[in-house]
Amino acid sequence: MRIDILTLFPEMFEPVLATSIVGRAIAAGVVEVHLTNIRDFAKDKYRKVDDAPFGGGPGMVMLCQPIFDAVEAIRPQATSAGQVVLLSPQGRRLDQRLVEQLASQERLILVAGHYEGFDERIRTGLADVEVSLGDFVLSGGELPAMALMDAVIRLQHGAVGAPESIREESFSMGLLEYPHFTRPREFRGMGVPDVLLSGDHAKIVRWRLEQAQERTRLRRPDLWDEFCRRQETPSDECEGCQET
Numbered sequence: 001m002r003i004d005i006l007t008l009f010p011e012m013f014e015p016v017l018a019t020s021i022v023g024r025a026i027a028a029g030v031v032e033v034h035l036t037n038i039r040d041f042a043k044d045k046y047r048k049v050d051d052a053p054f055g056g057g058p059g060m061v062m063l064c065q066p067i068f069d070a071v072e073a074i075r076p077q078a079t080s081a082g083q084v085v086l087l088s089p090q091g092r093r094l095d096q097r098l099v100e101q102l103a104s105q106e107r108l109i110l111v112a113g114h115y116e117g118f119d120e121r122i123r124t125g126l127a128d129v130e131v132s133l134g135d136f137v138l139s140g141g142e143l144p145a146m147a148l149m150d151a152v153i154r155l156q157h158g159a160v161g162a163p164e165s166i167r168e169e170s171f172s173m174g175l176l177e178y179p180h181f182t183r184p185r186e187f188r189g190m191g192v193p194d195v196l197l198s199g200d201h202a203k204i205v206r207w208r209l210e211q212a213q214e215r216t217r218l219r220r221p222d223l224w225d226e227f228c229r230r231q232e233t234p235s236d237e238c239e240g241c242q243e244t
Contacts, residue, residue: 001105001156002032002078005145006070007112008049010035012142022150025159033149034074041069050115059116067122071109083128084106086118087148088143091130094148098131102148103155110148112141174227175216178208 005013016022017033025031039047043065050060075081083105092098101109109126123130133144153159169215181192217224 001030001103001152002034002080002082002107004034004074004077004082004107004109005112005149006036006038006067006074006109007142007145008038008114009112009140009142011035013146016146016150021154021159025153028158028159030156031153034077036070036074038066038070039065041073053116057116057222060239061116062113062118062122064119064125066128066234067111067118072112074109078107080106082108082109084111085128085148086111086113086123086127086130087133087144088113088117088123088130089132089135089137090117091132093132093134094144096151099148100155102129103152108152110141110145112145114140115234128144148240155170158236173212174223174230175212176223177222178211178215 007013013033013035022033026033037047042049048063049066050062053059053061071084078159083102085102085108087110103173131144131148133147138144181196185192185197194206195203198204213224213227216227
């Protein structure tokens with residue numbers, strides 16, 4: 001997989017690309033990540049990439065020309081044209097299903113916005129999808145691009161040392177993850193559930209599923225309702241709901 005990132009601040013990404021799972025995946029050739037500075041495609045000597053909005057109003061808007069030119073310049077660098085993803089608070093909220101869809105692509109071109117946002121013609125004439133990290137505002141699209149990149153890379157074959165762990169992570173099955181415990185067996189008066197020490201694998205599997213369901217029902221009723229819908233079971237008839 002290849003990921004291109006268009007940004008005004010490529011230096012922000014360098015530590016992320018060199019550490020942890022992302023760094024190891026790049027070193028192993030699982031994924032390629034290329035940084036492009038949008039300012040390199042500005043036409044004037046001041047490397048201007050924004051201007052005041054038509055109709056007035058506060059802030060500055062990112063210009064069409066540098067972003068269109070940047071995307072058109074990097075597209076021939078790989079066989080796949082790639083999906084252009086705008087990181088924007090107006091986009092679809094990022095969730096695991098969207099991550100999985102994007103992770104299946106051969107190439108992604110992530111465009112990190114800044115200032116008051118993009119000229120609307122970038123959305124309508126260039127973007128394939130807009131993605132938001134959540135219902136809050138950041139200074140720019142760089143942090144959302146890092147989050148999306150990390151989430152997508154960890155799903156690539158060979159990126160994570162224990163692939164089975166990905167299948168059990170929060171949201172992968174539509175549920176929050178079950179509780180985890182490790183040594184020591186007791187810490188400051190807090191113990192480990194007996195079932196995890198029983199050696200009975202079937203009981204452990206059932207306990208973990210029950211805990212994941214209960215945790216999701218209590219903490220994220222929106223996810224729980226969606227999980228029940230996928231199981232084609234109304235939440236008020238769901239076994240996990242009836243047990244509580």
